[in-house]
Amino acid sequence: MIDDIQLQLRTVNVTRYVTPLREGGSLPAIAEADDGFLYALKFRGAGQGVKALIAELIGDEIARVLGLKVPELVFANLDEAFGRTEPDEEIQDLLKRSVGLNLALHYLSGAxxxxxxxxxxxxxxxxxxxxxxxxxxxxxxxxxxxxxxxxxxxxxxxxxxxxxxxxxxxxxxxxxxxxxxxxxxxxxxxxxxxxxxxxxxxxxxxxxxxxxxxxxxxxxxxxxxxxxxxxxxxxxxxxxxxxxxxxxxxxxxxxxxxxxxxxxxx
Incomplete structure (x- = not known):
């Protein structure tokens, strides 16, 4: 259950872009972070931008309060140098627009x-x-x-x-x-x-x-x-x-x- 006084999310640094998740229009991706885990990464530079991330954060944390199952959310920091070697121009542009703080959900492998x-x-x-x-x-x-x-x-x-x-x-x-x-x-x-x-x-x-x-x-x-x-x-x-x-x-x-x-x- 959520703490009534203070709530915090972990912050990770994205270290590797693994593969895009082509469902939907926001071009999320599976990415690896510096804690060694894989995440479904939602980019601030995609689709509806940070408003989609805000809706995700609020929606998922309210769901957690209500006892529903939601993957762990983390803030995911994307460095300016990240993605320079990405060959796909669309993905490279997305990564450039998403430098800074993004949002990610723990990847449920095999779901x-x-x-x-x-x-x-x-x-x-x-x-x-x-x-x-x-x-x-x-x-x-x-x-x-x-x-x-x-x-x-x-x-x-x-x-x-x-x-x-x-x-x-x-x-x-x-x-x-x-x-x-x-x-x-x-x-x-x-x-x-x-x-x-x-x-x-x-x-x-x-x-x-x-x-x-x-x-x-x-x-x-x-x-x-x-x-x-x-x-x-x-x-x-x-x-x-x-x-x-x-x-x-x-x-x-x-x-x-x-x-x-x-x-x-x-």
């Missing part, structure tokens, strides 16, 4: 993609994941792209980078915090999520303001600074905190939407 036609998930677990994705407004957990892995006979969540899409239209976050998550109708686990009400009651107790504050506090300053914004990093963290706590305190809005969408399916 297989969750297949809803093969793997059976208990209603309690399905309800927990659906609730989490409704909170985070995570649009990327569909039958086409489940973003879940089976590893050692357990279900692991990966890739929350498409969550928290309010931060792509920053200034109406209050309105978005109170919206139902209508995309839940496409969630791969919605048919099994028959315990949303009890899940809601339990998770609202777990996700205290103190725990949310601990999570948003570890977003690096350099991910929160941009030439086109005037807010300080701390002001940006406060918006993430306010969005999440507002959404949690009004969770009945997205729970009812999920229940209605499920009834339409079954």
């Amino acid at each position: 297989t993609t969750y297949d809803p036609t093969v793997n059976t998930i208990p209603p309690a677990l399905a309800s927990k994941i659906v609730w989490l994705d409704c909170l985070l407004t995570n649009v990327d957990r569909t039958p086409r792209n489940t973003n879940m892995l089976m590893w050692r006979n357990e279900l692991w969540l990966i890739d929350a980078g498409a969550a928290l899409y309010f931060h792509h239209n920053w200034h109406n976050w209050r309105e978005q915090a109170l919206r139902p998550f209508v995309q839940v109708k496409d969630h791969v686990l919605l048919p099994q999520a028959g315990e949303l009400e009890s899940t809601d009651a339990a998770f609202r107790l777990l996700l205290t303001p103190e725990r949310i504050r601990a999570i948003v506090s570890i977003i690096p300053d350099e991910w929160l600074m941009s030439e086109d914004i005037s807010e300080t990093p701390e002001e940006r963290r406060q918006v993430y905190f306010d969005f999440l706590t507002t959404r949690i305190s009004h969770s009945e809005i997205f729970v009812k939407e999920a229940q209605h969408a499920r009834q339409a399916l079954i």
Whole structure:
């Protein structure tokens, strides 16, 4: 369980680019770090940039609080000299744009993609994941792209980078915090999520303001600074905190939407 007062991620230095992971548009890669472990490396210079990394960090650490399986997250430092010998021009450009602090997940070697036609998930677990994705407004957990892995006979969540899409239209976050998550109708686990009400009651107790504050506090300053914004990093963290706590305190809005969408399916 997360520490209520302080949360820290390890920082590693990337030492070797192993191979690209071609799934999705963000061009993640398997990379080795100076601690000897392999990681699925998410680059700040790809796709939606640091906002995808922020969504991944917040989403994964909230999942961890809720007792869901998520690979260990680390900050991954990419040196300016890294990748100069990379022959692929697209990858070399990506590495150049990603110098500095990136995000990586411990690589689950031998894991297989969750297949809803093969793997059976208990209603309690399905309800927990659906609730989490409704909170985070995570649009990327569909039958086409489940973003879940089976590893050692357990279900692991990966890739929350498409969550928290309010931060792509920053200034109406209050309105978005109170919206139902209508995309839940496409969630791969919605048919099994028959315990949303009890899940809601339990998770609202777990996700205290103190725990949310601990999570948003570890977003690096350099991910929160941009030439086109005037807010300080701390002001940006406060918006993430306010969005999440507002959404949690009004969770009945997205729970009812999920229940209605499920009834339409079954």
